[in-house]
Amino acid sequence: MSNLYERSLNVIPPVAARATKLGVVKGEGSYLITEDGKKVLDFASGVAVCNIGHNNKxxxxxxxxxxxxxxxxxxxxxxxxxxxxxxxxxxxxxxxxxxxxxxxxxxxxxxxxxxxxxxxxxxxxxxxxxxxxxxxxxxxxxxxxxxxxxxxxxxxxxxxxxxxxxxxxxxxxxxxxxxxxxxxxxxxxxxxxxxxxxxxxxxxxxxxxxxxxxxxxxxxxxxxxxxxxxxxxxxxxxxxxxxxxxxxxxxxxxxxxxxxxxxxxxxxxxxxxxxxxxxxxxxxxxxxxxxxxxxxxxxxxxxxxxxxxxxxxxxxLENGAIENGVESGAYLKKRLFELKEKYPIIGDVRGIGLMLAMEFVGENNVPNGRAVKNIINYSVEHGLILLNCGTYKNVLRFIAPTTVSKSEIDEALGIIEEAIVKEC
CATH class of the missing domain: 3.40.640.10 (Type I PLP-dependent aspartate aminotransferase-like (Major domain))
Incomplete structure (x- = not known):
């Protein structure tokens, strides 16, 4: 359990909600470094804030x-x-x-x-x-x-x-x-x-x-x-x-x-x-x-x-980051569609650039928020931060930085597919 999380319980009200219990001390590109020294791949980007990566030089x-x-x-x-x-x-x-x-x-x-x-x-x-x-x-x-x-x-x-x-x-x-x-x-x-x-x-x-x-x-x-x-x-x-x-x-x-x-x-x-x-x-x-x-x-x-x-x-952004984001986004979207073909639990893949999402469903396209919650929890445990969205919290959103590499995308998708398999 994060020491920072434990300390926060006495001084920070629950209204200041967090998507994870991670305590972090540093950011580098697509990664956050936790207080115990682990590298975590961040596909939340501070909720679409660090579009050129953490602590860009x-x-x-x-x-x-x-x-x-x-x-x-x-x-x-x-x-x-x-x-x-x-x-x-x-x-x-x-x-x-x-x-x-x-x-x-x-x-x-x-x-x-x-x-x-x-x-x-x-x-x-x-x-x-x-x-x-x-x-x-x-x-x-x-x-x-x-x-x-x-x-x-x-x-x-x-x-x-x-x-x-x-x-x-x-x-x-x-x-x-x-x-x-x-x-x-x-x-x-x-x-x-x-x-x-x-x-x-x-x-x-x-x-x-x-x-x-x-x-x-x-x-x-x-x-x-x-x-x-x-x-x-x-x-x-x-x-x-x-x-x-x-x-x-x-x-x-x-x-x-x-x-x-x-x-x-x-x-x-x-x-x-x-x-x-x-x-x-x-x-x-x-x-x-x-x-x-x-x-x-x-x-x-x-x-x-x-x-x-x-x-x-x-x-x-003007000197290459957007261009890389276009290429990386196309690659990620292609990979997400491949997952959709394999797993009926994925009802839709959508988005433009690196603002991408998969919507998870049950029978008759009923929103499946439980699956998304489980996938996010599994991903955090295995070194990947993801966020949900949608009224029913059944949409998994991908907000990787525009500087993300294909190898980092592959790393993330490897974790996500493991999590999806557990839900099917």
Whole structure:
């Protein structure tokens, strides 16, 4: 038993849950080193944070250099180089017609995006999606619908929030088949606008381009394009939550590039700075310019060290890490499909880049969360960290760093197959 785990029991409340009981002292690339010196292959990447591996040398050097110059200046007080330079880089990456506001976490960025949309549109309604996860603050809990446990005992929440069905083709909420459906997931908005909220009262539709906590659900491209068209028709701002999907996770810098659809507002966090606290609200310039001084703020946003780490992270992604992630992701996905062919317990394999998942099922495709729990426990015992997702916790997600090697993938899959065999 981990000494760190045992010590934590008296001082850390259960709300600060962990996926494992491991105590770790160091990170190196795709591995974590435990307090008893064991190397553990990490296919959680700090929940999609360490997209270029743990303690990437370039990030460590950039952060160390910045620490020696300026740790905190306060972005409400002064301007400093790493902050402005990172904003310039993110504007470049998002087409040159955007502006950037920095904060600390994904939830904080999503709060900011909602405030921005409401303030500038002068509308109150927000439409989110079932299966979504946008954070754990009261505001972002209000727009989260991947699990009722996140909302329990916190009602009432932010008003004027409405939920639509996400395009989940494996478990279609309309019981349709992908090859023959009538895109009821798009038609639902006619009903929402007729029965529930007038479209001209909606400030924003917020969505993950690929749902994360909801089960690594990849929507059809035509669904994404249709949502963009709906927003354009009614003057609704389209917000993409790229907190988990951004910075190389899907083989592109941002996931929406896979769908040829651009948002009006985008939120980023997690992998933006390889583990240093940082997030960003990136919006079209004509929207951001109408968000006046004092309408939003925060003390620690855009910390100089975090911004330096982010610049180094982006440089690594652009100089080979994303390319390696595309190759490694294709290899991993191919191997996962091979497992699916061998084991009927695997109902679906899906994902893009290195945002991949296997959904485990029982008879008649009933969600099999028990199998996933057992596989995760077996994997941790044998040196591999994995996470689940999905409302029924029956989806095994793979969040390896973009720097992962094929030999590391083979190592992981060897452990996973042993665990699957035990479940069959």
């Amino acid at each position: 370039a990030v460590v050097e950039a952060a160390t250099k910045q620490i020696q110059q300026l740790i905190h200046g306060g972005h409400n007080v002064v301007y400093y180089e790493t902050y402005v330079k990172l904003a310039e880089k993110l504007v470049e990456l998002t087409g040159g017609d955007t502006m950037v506001y920095f904060s600390n976490s994904g939830a904080e960025a999503n709060e900011g995006a909602i405030k921005l949309a409401k303030y500038v549109s002068k509308r109150q309604g927000i439409i989110s999606f079932k299966g979504s996860f946008h954070g754990r603050t009261l505001g972002t809990t209000s727009i989260t619908a991947s699990n009722s446990a996140y909302r329990k005992n916190y009602e009432g929440l932010l008003p004027s929030v409405y939920f639509a069905e996400y395009a989940n083709c494996f478990r279609c909420p309309y019981k349709q088949k992908k090859e023959s459906c009538s895109m009821e997931c798009v038609e639902q908005f006619d009903d929402i606008f007729k029965r529930i909220i007038d479209p001209y009262s909606v400030a924003a539709i917020i969505m993950e381009p690929i749902q994360g906590e909801g089960g690594y659900i990849v929507p059809p491209k035509e669904f994404m394009k249709a949502i963009r068209e709906i927003c354009d028709k009614y003057g609704i701002y389209l917000i993409f939550d790229e907190v988990q999907t951004g910075f190389g996770r899907t083989g592109k810098m941002f996931a929406h590039e896979n769908f040829d659809v651009k948002p009006d507002i985008m939120t980023c966090a997690k992998a933006i700075a390889s583990g240093f606290p940082l997030s960003a609200v990136i919006g079209k310039k004509e929207i951001m310019k109408n968000w006046p001084a004092g309408a939003h703020g925060g003390t620690f946003g855009g910390n100089p060290v975090s911004c330096a780490a982010s610049l180094a992270t982006i440089e690594q």
